[in-house]
Amino acid sequence: MKTVHIKCLNNGKAGCYKVGTPLEEIAKDLGIKLKTPILGAYVNNKLRELSYEVYHPKTIEFIDITRPDGMRMYIRSLSLVLYKAVDELYPKAQLRIEHSVSKGTYCSVEGEELNIDDVLRINKRMKEIIASDTPFIHRQEESEEVITRLEQQNQHDKTELIRHRGQLYTSYHQLEKHIGLYYGYLVPSTGYLKVFDLIKYYNGMLLQIPKRNNPDELEDIVVQNKMFDIFQEFAEWNRVLNVRNLADINDSCSNGKAETLIKISEALHEKKIGHIADMIDERKKSVKLVLISGPSSSGKTTFGKRLAIQLMVAGMKPLNLSLDNYFVNREKTPLDENGEYDFEALNALDVELFNEQLLDLLAGKEVEIPKFNFETGQRYYDGEKLQMNDDNILIVEGIHGLNPQLTHLIPDQSKFKIYVSALTSVNIDNQNLIHTTDNRLVRRIVRDYKYRKYSAQDTISRWPSVRRGEDSHIFPYQEEADVMFNTALLYELSVLKQQAEPILLEVQPNQPEYTEARRLLNFFSYFRPIQTSEIPPTSIIREFLGGSSFDY
Structure with missing residues (x-):
């Protein structure tokens, strides 16, 4: 009997197993117990399902829902259960999983006006499917056969993506007669999905998911009305443009429409920024400080510079100031619970110096602005000075811009607060959304490699922090x-895609970050590339690509 050597990182044990032994059997034999049920495993730093059979020597680490990949497996599996429930109850309708909001996933059902009773029916059917503990079957067939199956189930949104990849065979998952094309793995069976809820939310439904660190409880619903409105606004705009899924973007690339798509996208940004400038202009008698906040790689800096131009068009005289200038020296940076530098903590900034200079500026005094070298981790001064007059307005951008502690000495009526983020409004297909965090991570990987000399491994390793x-x-x-x-x-x-792929390919298989790099490379395999020549130098994306006409 042929055997293979297996090393398990969860408990440090090693052993030999018959060739073709599935991961689920190995986990049972090794007595692996995690906080919650095992959902999958990293096999030589590649994510695999528990049905995966081992034929060569492997290093294995089993994971549960407390790991990001485990949570993704859980949510994908819930999505297929939801699709099955909706299709059975409303066979003429089309489920669309829209976006993340309020610590859940917003879903709509096109072709039906859902009321509370409808959502309760779908919820009940999902619970019945989960109680049946039906396995998710992972299959691989010739691509044309998979396309035929998808078209039979009215999932035309996925077929063009399969054709674009040009693969002879395509993998999919099956739940009884329902099939799903998911760009990642699922849990072994529906019985693993006991913690969830589905509630009426605006015109659709909110799929609630477990807390990652306490998976027996659901995430608390956080009211995010403004965030939801932004998503809906852009979703409606996408409908007008007839661009809702990735296949529509790819179609623009192949039919010579990419230039038009770029021009319209940039024009929409410009119009929105101009509208915000008009809002500030209406309050110019009281507002002296514009605060711009948003998560990492949301494009705060370029947005701030473009807003300044629009404010000048409105007759105002803006000055820009970045909170990145006020980082403390690396040795003074606070540490997180893992002993790593916590650059996102408020105390990573010299709040005392910032407030001192802010008060001086608002009082009309001249101050010398500090600078921060991200490569050396040290502050320096290059002689740049700033001074405000009565007709100036100060634009401050940084991740803590909306934190009241940052500007607690400034009265609220003197502030105008703006939140910016890359809220991705196009999905891969009707059941696979593009997470805004992935959009920002890709931006950061490209920017850090180009401007901060960080490898993809460095950026990915720091992303959880x-x-x-x-x-x-x-x-x-x-x-x-x-x-x-x-x-x-x-x-x-x-x-x-074109800049990120070579950077991601540098991550080596023996590095822990290889799993995430591989996931992103697989993600990009569904995209047709668009060239950069038509992107204007003032575009927000130029902050990450390079070629911006702004100084940073």
């Missing part, structure tokens, strides 16, 4: 904004 910082220091204040601005561009991931 960045996300924790955002959850603690940014997101709690976003609904306090006077206005929100979506910096995402319909075409941007098709452009970023």
